[in-house]
């Protein structure tokens with residue numbers, strides 16, 4: 154994985170057909186996805202439950218781009234090796250998931266993955282001030298995590314602060330929640346480069362009609378790059 158700040162669209166398979174993940178992943182990649190975003194929820198840190206390491210490992214052979222695994226679980230540390238074994242390229246843990254996020258990020262890198270740290274809407278940018286050299290990606294939640302299809306919460310002030318804090322470090326800013334063609338330009342303008350989108354990518358399409366995924370991805374990208382008309 155090389156580093157750059159170009160806009161990357163990361164469809165969240167939380168909005169895919171849960172009976173057909175392999176084909177759904179292939180379809181979004183064929184239609185222009187840059188990364189594949191995988192939302193792991195435990196029914197404890199967040200009020201919803203999705204899938205665990207065995208399922209993520211089964212997704213791996215279908216992902217030709219970057220498998221971006223977002224852990225909404227607590228605790229995190231006992232599962233890091235399982236997600237490394239599952240083939241995650243990026244593994245993101247929430248700063249709110251436990252008292253030892255510093256150790257968690259070190260352990261993720263030690264297991265051979267890129268380390269991400271996620272911030273809930275109520276958590277200030279300063280929470281990652283001492284983690285900037287230990288992280289490869291900061292995920293700014295623009296909804297309270299747990300469900301797809303929620304309304305975007307404006308976090309542009311936080312994103313701009315983070316962009317300034319990062320300086321020239323090779324750290325991505327990822328936005329997760331309520332991203333669509335109307336909200337994407339607000340966040341790229343202030344420094345975000347990875348845009349997670351679930352409902353705005355999968356809406357209206359299917360593996361039998363994947364062209365819609367492509368239209369949706371291109372609409373978000375064009376808006377984010379400021380060329381949407």
Ligand code: DX5
Nearest residue numbers: 165298299301302331351352
């Ligand atoms: C929310 C998840 C998101 C979610 C985004 O807890 O982390 O990745 O799938 O879904 P949309 O794009 O529908 O808001």
Ligand code: ZN
Nearest residue numbers: 192223329349
């Ligand atoms: Zn997510």
